[in-house]
Amino acid sequence: MEKRADALQRLRRTHEGAVLAALRGEGPMSRTRLTEHTGLSRTTLFAIISELMERGAVIESGAEDDGRPRGRGRPATRVSLNPDAGLLVGVDLGRRRIRVAIANIARQVVATAVDDSAPDADESEQADLAIALVRKVCDDRGIGLRALEAVGIGLVGVMDAPDRRRRAAERLEAAFGTRVEVDNNARLAALAEQTWGAARSAEDVVYVRWAVGVGGGFISGGRLLRGGHGASGEVGHVSVDPAGPRCHCGGRGCLEGRIGVPALLEAAASRGVRLTGTDDLLEAARSRTPEVTAVVVEAARTLGTVLAGTVAQLDPRRVVVGGDLATLGGLVLDPIRSAIGELALPGKPRALDVVPADLGPAASAMGAIALVLKEQDPLPPGPRPADP
Amino acid sequence: MEKRADALQRLRRTHEGAVLAALRGEGPMSRTRLTEHTGLSRTTLFAIISELMERGAVIESGAEDDGRPRGRGRPATRVSLNPDAGLLVGVDLGRRRIRVAIANIARQVVATAVDDSAPDADESEQADLAIALVRKVCDDRGIGLRALEAVGIGLVGVMDAPDRRRRAAERLEAAFGTRVEVDNNARLAALAEQTWGAARSAEDVVYVRWAVGVGGGFISGGRLLRGGHGASGEVGHVSVDPAGPRCHCGGRGCLEGRIGVPALLEAAASRGVRLTGTDDLLEAARSRTPEVTAVVVEAARTLGTVLAGTVAQLDPRRVVVGGDLATLGGLVLDPIRSAIGELALPGKPRALDVVPADLGPAASAMGAIALVLKEQDPLPPGPRPADP
Structure with missing residues (x-):
């Protein structure tokens, strides 16, 4: 019985989806036009619309003048999406x-x-x-x-x-x-950039976020890579110095420990410039304090070297750099571009853009929306080899 | 007209596929049982079987005793796959x-x-x-x-x-x-290992092939990654020394130039051991010539360091090492395991095997079969975000 209820529930959601998609695609419509458009029976359609109205998902709007002869009774009103839901x-x-x-x-x-x-x-x-x-x-x-x-x-x-x-x-x-x-x-920020931002419509993307931490996400063949334990994308934990200092992840010499904001503040301090946090660092870099630009450019070069390895291995068409540091524009993007250009299979030149992220600090929250927008978890199976 | 012919051709292939799948799954069958099994009409089924026989894909074998009352005429023979096709x-x-x-x-x-x-x-x-x-x-x-x-x-x-x-x-x-x-x-070797070999039934795999060259292939979520230009998997062109010697790919200090067989022969020579090629190198390593084992272990450690970065970024559940060098077993696998263990997010221990490839030198040719076994090119679209 449980199963039958599930099936009915699914059917109802499919019908609901058809109605909502029609309203999204075609704008407000009368119930009559909606039955034609969705192929649902009047009874089913009316029931679905009542429920959607009750939940505040759709609203009744003004009468429609669709040029058809009108029968007796009140004119047909139109149904539309509730922009405030x-x-x-x-x-x-x-x-x-x-x-x-x-x-x-x-x-x-x-x-x-x-x-x-x-x-x-x-x-x-x-x-x-x-x-x-x-x-x-x-x-x-x-x-x-x-x-x-x-x-x-x-x-x-x-x-x-x-x-x-x-x-x-x-x-x-x-x-x-x-x-x-x-x-x-x-x-999720990578997913948001692919859905609305700098990686829009790109199928093969390396996204890196450079701020206090260094993280990332990869899209290959249009799909966000998850990894075997849901941990794909950890660009910040590539070791740039296997004999280097211990990282909080347990490794040694991780990129994040070398170029995350705390490391940059420390490097600036060792050059005699005391900065109190990310905003201060960005401000000093924007006003081209020489010690700070030197620290940032060197870090960008290090990031570029790691990304060159990522690019050689994953072959993206676009590299998107997000996070606070990416707001410095060319100061950080140019060293990244040149490291990738020099190290990632330069003898086989391929179309590859290195661009700043578009979406700003709300990117991850937007990406969480993109996550549930998709038919995720479980992913539909990809093509698998037949058993031999 | 072309299109209609295409559609008929496709339909025919679908029917053919159903017949072949039935014979693969259930073994030899009479035509009568095949019509029941596939749901095809007698006319269609008979036409398809004639053509498959003409092409040598199926053969007629002995009469079937399926316990049914037999009508007049000769007993029904069975149809089976031709093992020699x-x-x-x-x-x-x-x-x-x-x-x-x-x-x-x-x-x-x-x-x-x-x-x-x-x-x-x-x-x-x-x-x-x-x-x-x-x-x-x-x-x-x-x-x-x-x-x-x-x-x-x-x-x-x-x-x-x-x-x-x-x-x-x-x-x-x-x-x-x-x-x-x-x-x-x-x-393709990665695909073969996933289809028949060491990565069988694994969904998230990093495969590396270590021989004269160093190449690889990645499987994520069950899918072979292609990359934006069909060049995904080039582990050998991760730079391990951005100021190092020029590589044939145009980059500098590539892993392949450091650990490919020619580099190992050179390193052995610089330690006073002259070797003539891959077999000679493997033989010397197997008989534990100390200079040669030292060279090989150091190279394996370098490969492990690069793979630790690949593992941190791609989060596989299995790393498969193939190619001539992998036949040395623990001598190369242990340094790879320890580098990955020390550098790839060791504070977050996860299930990860590092195993030798199973399939030997025919792996790529077998992978080319796995390639056409799959519904490849174009890949079916993954879940994509809806347009906002």
């Missing part, structure tokens, strides 16, 4: 900040917001903050959440920590009563 | 050797063969050698090629060279009159 929520639980993004039924991001998080907050506490932030934004902006379909969550770090995933997911699941999906937030 | 051919056009593999209709590799190729032969000349080699093996072993469905070809080097692809493909297409597909031969 929040259908998808993306949450980014960052190291020191919580960000949320909300997409409407047309799959446009209609609101983003940010709040501070204590550095020692665990995922449950962060999730509670995120829930309050989502509710506040929706109240302030008149966005209804009764049509909410799914919540995506981005977490710092590698994804093979089921406890952290669970803690983050269960609060949001309970609060919103919807499907929740979780992924690494640098990888 | 070669349906798929894989060709590996290596640096100095041509290898071919032939799979029968049950998708088992039934024959492999090897021939020398002049080092300066171009792809057309190599393709001619391969054609002659395929014909000779089939003659010798009584394998018919009239049911041939497809030919896969493996080439050395990166795949963004349309001329090389074309030269190799057009000879084989003309000779055999079938669909031909081309890919890089290290990547």
Whole structure:
């Protein structure tokens, strides 16, 4: 019986999807035109529309003049998507900040917001903050959440920590009563750039995020790579010095320890320039304080050398550099470009752009929306070899 | 009209596929049972079987005793796959050797063969050698090629060279009159290991081939990664010394230049041990000539360091090491394991095996069969984000 209920539920969602897709694609329509457009029976269509209206996902708008002869009774009104319904929520639980993004039924991001998080907050506490932030934004902006379909969550770090995933997911699941999906937030930023930003319509992308930490995400053949333990994309933990200092990941000489913001602040200090944090560092680099530009350019060159290896191995058509440091533009992009140009199979020149990310700090929260927009988890199987 | 003919052709192939799949899965069957099993009409089924017999793909075998009451006339004979029909051919056009593999209709590799190729032969000349080699093996072993469905070809080097692809493909297409597909031969070896060998049933695999050259192939989420220009997997062209000697790829300090067999021979010579080639090197390493083991272990450590970066970025569950050097077993695998263990996110221990390849030197030719076994080129689209 369970199974039959599931099947009916799925059928209903398919029909709902057909109605919503028609309204997204064609704009407001009368119920009559919707039956023609979707091929659903009047009875089914009317039931689906009532429920969508009840949930606030669609609204009734003015009468339609479709040039048809009108029968007796009131003129047919049109049904349209409710632009104020929040259908998808993306949450980014960052190291020191919580960000949320909300997409409407047309799959446009209609609101983003940010709040501070204590550095020692665990995922449950962060999730509670995120829930309050989502509710506040929706109240302030008149966005209804009764049509909410799914919540995506981005977490710092590698994804093979089921406890952290669970803690983050269960609060949001309970609060919103919807499907929740979780992924690494640098990888989600890659997905956001592919969906709306600098990697739009690119099929093969290396994305790196350079800030306090160094993370990334890879897209190959149009698909975000996950890895065997959900930890693909950790560009920051490529060792650039196997005999170097111990990294928090347990390795030695990791790129992140060499070029993350703390390392840059330290390098600037050793050249006699005291800086207090990321903003200070960026400001000094923008005003071309020579000691600071030297530190940043050297770090960009190191990043470029690692990315040259990534490019040689993954063969992308586009490298997207995001994170705070990418806002320095040519100062960091040019050394990266030249390292890749000199080291990644230069004898076989291929089309390859190195570009800054487009989306800014809300990228991961947007990527969490992109995550639930897709038919993810489980991924549809790729072509597999037949058994011999 | 062309289109209608195409559609009929496709339909026919689908029906043919259903008949062959039934015979593969269930063994020999009477025509009557085949109609029941496939749901095809008698007329269609009989026509398809005649054609398959004419092409030598299926044969008539003894009468079936299926316990049913027999009508008048001769007893029903059974139809079975012809074990001697070669349906798929894989060709590996290596640096100095041509290898071919032939799979029968049950998708088992039934024959492999090897021939020398002049080092300066171009792809057309190599393709001619391969054609002659395929014909000779089939003659010798009584394998018919009239049911041939497809030919896969493996080439050395990166795949963004349309001329090389074309030269190799057009000879084989003309000779055999079938669909031909081309890919890089290290990547094909990865595919073969996933299909029949050490990476069987693994979804996330880093494969590296260590011999005269150093190449590789990556499988992520069950799919062979291609890259934006068909050049994914070039582990050998990760720079281990950006200020190092120029590589034939145009880069500097590439891994291949540091650990490929020529570099190992040179390193051994500088320690006073003169060796003439790969076999000589392997022999000296196997008999534990101290200078040679030192050279090999150091090279394995260097490879391990590069692979640690690949593992940190791609997060495989299995690393497969193939090529001549992998036949040295623990001597090369242990330094690779320890470098990966020390450098690839050791603080987040994850299930990861480092294992030798299973398939030996015919792996690429077998991989060329795996290539055409799959529904490749174009790959079915993965889940893509909806347009915002």
